[in-house]
Amino acid sequence: MNRIDSEPSLHDEAARAGWLYYVGGMTQDQIAAELGVSRQRAQRLVSRAMAEGLIQVRLAHPLATCLQLEAELTRAFGLVRCRVAPRLGSGGDSARATAAVAAELLESYLATAKPLTIALGTGRSLSAMAAELQTQKVERHRIVSLIGNISPDGSATFFDVVPRVADKIHAPYYPMLVPVVSASVEERALFQTLRPVQMAYALAKAADVSFVGVGQMGADAPIYQDGFMTLEELKNLQAKGATGEIVGCIYDRQGHYITTPLTDARGGVRIEPGGSAPVIGVAAGLSKVQAIHAALTGRILTGLVTDEPTAIAILQHS
Numbered sequence: 505m506n507r508i509d510s511e512p513s514l515h516d517e518a519a520r521a522g523w524l525y526y527v528g529g530m531t532q533d534q535i536a537a538e539l540g541v542s543r544q545r546a547q548r549l550v551s552r553a554m555a556e557g558l559i560q561v562r563l564a565h566p567l568a569t570c571l572q573l574e575a576e577l578t579r580a581f582g583l584v585r586c587r588v589a590p591r592l593g594s595g596g597d598s599a600r601a602t603a604a605v606a607a608e609l610l611e612s613y614l615a616t617a618k619p620l621t622i623a624l625g626t627g628r629s630l631s632a633m634a635a636e637l638q639t640q641k642v643e644r645h646r647i648v649s650l651i652g653n654i655s656p657d658g659s660a661t662f663f664d665v666v667p668r669v670a671d672k673i674h675a676p677y678y679p680m681l682v683p684v685v686s687a688s689v690e691e692r693a694l695f696q697t698l699r700p701v702q703m704a705y706a707l708a709k710a711a712d713v714s715f716v717g718v719g720q721m722g723a724d725a726p727i728y729q730d731g732f733m734t735l736e737e738l739k740n741l742q743a744k745g746a747t748g749e750i751v752g753c754i755y756d757r758q759g760h761y762i763t764t765p766l767t768d769a770r771g772g773v774r775i776e777p778g779g780s781a782p783v784i785g786v787a788a789g790l791s792k793v794q795a796i797h798a799a800l801t802g803r804i805l806t807g808l809v810t811d812e813p814t815a816i817a818i819l820q821h822s
Contacts, residue, residue, distance in 0.1 A: 589810070643674055654681075779806075
């Protein structure tokens with residue numbers, strides 16, 4: 505797929521320089537190298553970004569390249585929502601790049617007068633999004649978890665974002681009080697008989713919008729590294745074509761779910777492809793490109809928040 509390499513405007517350059525400086529934590533020398541300009545020009549661009557209000561903790565000026573990538577992704581996958589964050593340069597944290605953009609999109613839903621049920625997954629990207637949310641009172645909305653919050657050792661999972669978001673917006677929340685993966689299908693069925701679990705499950709299934717992370721299924725698979733499966737189980741899933749994971753559910757390159765005794769024992773709600781309510785993936789990083797592409801292809805995701813390098817790679821993968 506071809507990209508249109510239009511000449512960036514002065515505002516684009518200033519906004520990008522400000523983003524790299526204030527969000528990416530880059531020095532002016534590093535910004536100059538990243539943008540291919542002199543150090544003096546990089547300094548002037550950063551100053552201009554602040555003077556013209558292009559940077560206000562969040563990027564206030566939308567970059568033309570990001571808008572173009574959003575349009576291309578929307579056309580390619582029929583998305584209902586798409587946001588692309590500016591690149592942070594080499595070594596930048598992709599979760600930090602998408603955090604403010606994802607938070608802004610979530611806040612657009614929180615601003616609606618109609619009471620909404622908002623379902624959330626877990627992971628680093630959603631945790632970063634929660635940290636960027638503006639504190640406000642929106643008690644008319646409800647927050648519910650899509651996935652269990654109990655680790656194999658019995659502790660709460662580190663990246664459980666539901667209470668963090670609920671605390672920021674002073675809204676009632678409903679945790680999924682089950683293990684991320686139960687010891688057996690029978691144990692999972694036992695948890696499903698509990699009334700609080702049934703209530704959370706029903707709310708999550710009927711959510712007006714969902715925000716989820718996307719995990720890759722290579723050797724660095726988060727679900728493996730966090731101790732929710734053994735290396736043997738990971739290799740078995742890879743042999744079946746496992747490409748990505750969303751809220752504990754594993755899928756192949758076409759975005760079709762893979763069923764094994766392990767996947768049947770996972771806690772929480774499986775997102776059914778092509779639903780009417782938006783399901784927005786918040787994910788970036790080149791290691792996640794195949795997983796994101798598969799989820800978009802299979803319509804598990806109908807919305808996406810990512811960054812420039814990942815967006816370009818997804819489109820090229822298409």
